[in-house]
Amino acid sequence: xxxxxLAALLAVGLGLATLPLMGLPAFYESFxxxxxxxxxxxxxxxxxxxxxxxxxxxxxxxxxxGMYTTATLAASFKVPFLWxxxxxxxxxxxxxxxxxxxxxxxxRLRGELFGLLTLAITFVLATIVLNTRIDGGPGVYLxxxxxxxxxxxxxxxxxxxxxxxxxxxxxxxKVVAGSRLGLGLFAIxxxxxxxxxxxxxTFRYKLVAFALSAGIAGVAGGIHAVYVSYVxxxxxxxxxxxxxxxxxxxxxxxxxWLGPMVGAVLITAxxxxxxxxxxxxxxxxxxxxxxxxxxxxxxxxxxxASLRGWRRLRGRPxxxxxxxxxxxxxxxxxxxxxxxxxxxxxxAPASPPPPAAADTAAARGLECVDVWRAFGGIEALRGVSLxxxxxxxxxxxxxxxxxxxTLINLVSGHYGADRGRIALGEATLTGRSAHEIARLGVxxxxxxxxxxxxxxxxxxxxxxxxxxxxASGAGAARAEAREWLAFTGLGRRAAARPAELNLHERKFLExxxxxxxxxxxxxxxxxxxxxxxxxxxxxxxxxxxxxxxxASILFVEHVMRAxxxxxxxxxxxNEGEVIAAGDPREVLRDPRVVRVYLGTRHAx
Amino acid sequence: xPSVTLLGQSIVSGLxxxxxxxxxxxxxxxxxxxxRLVNLGHFxxxxxxxxxxxxxxxxxxxxxxxxxxxxxxxxxxxxxxxHAVFAYFRVTEFTSLLVTFGITVIxxxxxxxxxxxxxxxxxxxxxxxxxxxxxxxxPTLELLAALTATALALATWAWLRLTYVGKALRxxxxxxxxxxxxxVNHRAQAFLLSGVSAAYAGVAGVFIAxxxxxxxxxIWSWLGVVFAVVIIGGLANPVGALLAGxxxxxxxxxxxxxxxxxxxxxxxxxxxILILVARPGRA
Numbered sequence: 001x002x003x004x005x006l007a008a009l010l011a012v013g014l015g016l017a018t019l020p021l022m023g024l025p026a027f028y029e030s031f032x033x034x035x036x037x038x039x040x041x042x043x044x045x046x047x048x049x050x051x052x053x054x055x056x057x058x059x060x061x062x063x064x065x066g067m068y069t070t071a072t073l074a075a076s077f078k079v080p081f082l083w084x085x086x087x088x089x090x091x092x093x094x095x096x097x098x099x100x101x102x103x104x105x106x107x108r109l110r111g112e113l114f115g116l117l118t119l120a121i122t123f124v125l126a127t128i129v130l131n132t133r134i135d136g137g138p139g140v141y142l143x144x145x146x147x148x149x150x151x152x153x154x155x156x157x158x159x160x161x162x163x164x165x166x167x168x169x170x171x172x173x174k175v176v177a178g179s180r181l182g183l184g185l186f187a188i189x190x191x192x193x194x195x196x197x198x199x200x201x202t203f204r205y206k207l208v209a210f211a212l213s214a215g216i217a218g219v220a221g222g223i224h225a226v227y228v229s230y231v232x233x234x235x236x237x238x239x240x241x242x243x244x245x246x247x248x249x250x251x252x253x254x255x256x257w258l259g260p261m262v263g264a265v266l267i268t269a270x271x272x273x274x275x276x277x278x279x280x281x282x283x284x285x286x287x288x289x290x291x292x293x294x295x296x297x298x299x300x301x302x303x304x305a306s307l308r309g310w311r312r313l314r315g316r317p318x319x320x321x322x323x324x325x326x327x328x329x330x331x332x333x334x335x336x337x338x339x340x341x342x343x344x345x346x347x348a349p350a351s352p353p354p355p356a357a358a359d360t361a362a363a364r365g366l367e368c369v370d371v372w373r374a375f376g377g378i379e380a381l382r383g384v385s386l387x388x389x390x391x392x393x394x395x396x397x398x399x400x401x402x403x404x405x406t407l408i409n410l411v412s413g414h415y416g417a418d419r420g421r422i423a424l425g426e427a428t429l430t431g432r433s434a435h436e437i438a439r440l441g442v443x444x445x446x447x448x449x450x451x452x453x454x455x456x457x458x459x460x461x462x463x464x465x466x467x468x469x470x471a472s473g474a475g476a477a478r479a480e481a482r483e484w485l486a487f488t489g490l491g492r493r494a495a496a497r498p499a500e501l502n503l504h505e506r507k508f509l510e511x512x513x514x515x516x517x518x519x520x521x522x523x524x525x526x527x528x529x530x531x532x533x534x535x536x537x538x539x540x541x542x543x544x545x546x547x548x549x550x551a552s553i554l555f556v557e558h559v560m561r562a563x564x565x566x567x568x569x570x571x572x573x574n575e576g577e578v579i580a581a582g583d584p585r586e587v588l589r590d591p592r593v594v595r596v597y598l599g600t601r602h603a604x
Numbered sequence: 605x606p607s608v609t610l611l612g613q614s615i616v617s618g619l620x621x622x623x624x625x626x627x628x629x630x631x632x633x634x635x636x637x638x639x640r641l642v643n644l645g646h647f648x649x650x651x652x653x654x655x656x657x658x659x660x661x662x663x664x665x666x667x668x669x670x671x672x673x674x675x676x677x678x679x680x681x682x683x684x685x686x687h688a689v690f691a692y693f694r695v696t697e698f699t700s701l702l703v704t705f706g707i708t709v710i711x712x713x714x715x716x717x718x719x720x721x722x723x724x725x726x727x728x729x730x731x732x733x734x735x736x737x738x739x740x741x742x743p744t745l746e747l748l749a750a751l752t753a754t755a756l757a758l759a760t761w762a763w764l765r766l767t768y769v770g771k772a773l774r775x776x777x778x779x780x781x782x783x784x785x786x787x788v789n790h791r792a793q794a795f796l797l798s799g800v801s802a803a804y805a806g807v808a809g810v811f812i813a814x815x816x817x818x819x820x821x822x823i824w825s826w827l828g829v830v831f832a833v834v835i836i837g838g839l840a841n842p843v844g845a846l847l848a849g850x851x852x853x854x855x856x857x858x859x860x861x862x863x864x865x866x867x868x869x870x871x872x873x874x875x876x877i878l879i880l881v882a883r884p885g886r887a
């Protein structure tokens with residue numbers, strides 16, 4: 001990771017910190033403090049809402065909770081002001097953890113619904129504060145609270161605290177963006193279900209981001225309490241905080257660590273230009289109009305748009321490491337299959353077990369025993385049992401609606417089974433969450449490719465390597481990802497966005513992503529459908545190579561030629577039940593199977 | 605424990621206040637549910653309608669119904685115009701929130717520019733009339749508002765259920781591509797719906813002018829409650845919006861009577877939170 005931006009940030013922070021010593025007038029201290037405060041709020045908001053896409057309108061609740069924590073502790077309990085700040089951060093963080101623990105379990109509560117929920121929580125909190133002894137109605141005065149003089153005046157102290165918090169929150173945003181947590185959050189933003197299946201502990205990551213975001217907002221509130229020195233419910237829990245925070249982040253670019261900061265500076269400064277008198281009213285309208293124009297013309301935000309413009313000006317390709325990627329791709333393509341395929345089964349015993357031990361659990365690979373699953377009144381799976389031995393390729397066929405994809409969804413943990421047991425070696429998979437199953441070594445592809453739309457092709461694959469069973473650090477994961485891209489022939493597309501790929505390339509991206517985690521079992525859901533004969537031939541070759549690496553493969557397929565060519569065994573599903581299993585050629589000649597596919601007349 | 609009369613009276617006023625919530629929620633619910641546009645500007649439009657009613661009434665002595673005859677069609681046109689902008693820029697659900705927030709601030713500023721931030725009250729001879737049913741008072745204007753809300757909700761429901769345009773709109777909301785493949789011209793209908801939704805804001809505005817005291821900042825005070833109503837009622841469900849409005853209205857006013865007015869917001873928002881967590885599939 002590049003440490004230069006962090007160093008630059010720190011340098012700017014230190015530079016600004018010297019201003020009060022140089023006798024900056026109090027007016028400017030207070031103006032700059034307001035900017036710092038909004039920078040901290042907007043940046044902290046983007047940790048959950050910008051990165052992971054969980055749009056919160058509840059930032060005012062955490063800001064307000066922090067404000068009232070400091071106000072209550074300092075005014076009523078005479079706790080020294082600086083000591084109240086950690087508590088002002090901790091309480092909102094705990095509040096966020098509590099809310100998240102309930103809300104993040106509800107799968108469909110995303111997008112604007114999450115936003116409204118958090119807004120409602122703000123109003124509930126405001127009502128409670130207003131009607132209890134925390135406030136009680138008249139507001140809380142902090143006039144008598146002593147503010148330590150770090151430099152010169154009390155306003156200097158507030159200025160420095162605001163600056164420190166703003167710097168800290170921007171640095172946090174930068175560090176998170178480059179970390180495992182950040183990669184997971186970006187993936188959650190694009191497709192949470194897939195992120196979970198690729199091994200991202202989505203629930204935990206969302207909680208961490210939410211708590212971090214609320215904690216920073218709370219400290220900002222604590223500092224703001226002494227800045228305003230008179231805290232009221234009406235001002236604190238108003239709609240202003242959540243709306244401004246959202247606007248600033250979106251304006252600057254909520255998915256970029258610098259975006260909220262830039263947005264906060266722009267909006268705070270332009271609002272400050274119009275204060276007092278009738279011009280203030282028109283000024284506000286002008287700011288709103290500018291905002292509308294920016295959002296309509298630069299929907300991704302000012303920072304990402306300018307960065308792109310800057311790169312184009314300098315004639316560099318869009319992705320920062322495109323050159324390195326291309327170099328790695330050519331290098332990797334020379335010793336392509338052997339190098340990549342040999343990396344499977346890192347935890348496997350060095351020598352194959354003797355035949356006598358063939359039915360010990362470890363040798364059995366994937367095992368489904370009497371698995372049932374119903375959706376409403378429809379029984380999608382009715383007592384399915386099947387096995388995929390280690391290094392075996394099992395074809396799963398059956399007419400549409402026979403339960404093939406449902407079975408894959410159950411094995412990968414997307415749904416739970418109603419009854420029955422699914423196991424991989426000695427580990428039971430049923431009852432585990434999808435990311436745990438992924439880490440035990442199960443990986444899958446999607447029939448309709450579901451890449452993370454805002455991550456580069458390389459990062460899509462690197463994510464799987466980062467969160468898979470052989471979890472690795474950022475650098476190693478990217479190196480690994482490049483190898484798998486080369487293996488699937490996508491080396492040259494590493495820097496592209498998934499939307500730029502054609503169907504065949506997207507199918508192979510699915511495959512690369514499934515392989516990059518170095519799984520023990522790979523579930524392939526119709527990887528061949530929609531491909532032309534040449535593409536099918538190369539895919540079949542790839543699947544053979546994957547098996548040669550030692551992984552077990554369960555593949556759902558309608559392309560019968562490929563099924564016959566690849567499968568060691570075939571299992572036929574019909575209406576949720578296994579109707580035949582065994583040698584591919586025999587099974588496909590079985591009258592029952594023919595009847596299911598072609599109707600009774602042909603079976604005779 | 606309050607008396608039965610007080611309780612009865614609070615239920616009546618809750619139902620009437622809820623009618624206005626439902627009326628405001630109606631347009632919001634339609635554009636959110638069927639066009640996937642979250643229109644914060646709806647509140648500002650309603651208040652613009654209210655201020656226009658006030659202006660026409662006090663300066664030119666127009667009766668409210670005459671103002672309504674002008675405002676409602678004009679707002680329909682305004683809604684169509686706004687949608688032209690949204691459609692041109694392909695505004696999505698999230699950006700719609702931000703753009704309409706901007707529109708709200710602009711309208712709020714303009715209202716404040718023309719009518720100042722002071723409170724305005726539209727005095728009409730019928731403002732204080734009410735009828736008496738047993739021990740209960742029913743204020744005429746509030747009753748009229750609630751009845752209008754009911755009529756519009758039912759008419760909208762019938763429109764969506766029974767006419768081709770309604771069915772086409774619902775089909776497009778579900779899957780725009782499939783609907784288009786079956787020949788549904790979503791663009792034309794989106795303009796129509798956007799106009800209707802804005803016209804409803806106009807109707808609500810006329811009643812707001814008649815019933816309550818106006819101030820620009822009040823645009824924001826309705827926001828939370830009405831969004832709660834929209835969600836509880838279910839998106840694009842006119843009758844649901846009305847019923848949810850009545851439910852919230854009654855629960856608020858009973859809380860005010862039984863506990864204290866200050867605790868009233870707790871009821872509606874706790875209700876919203878519970879519904880969201882228990883049945884997120886509604887919206």
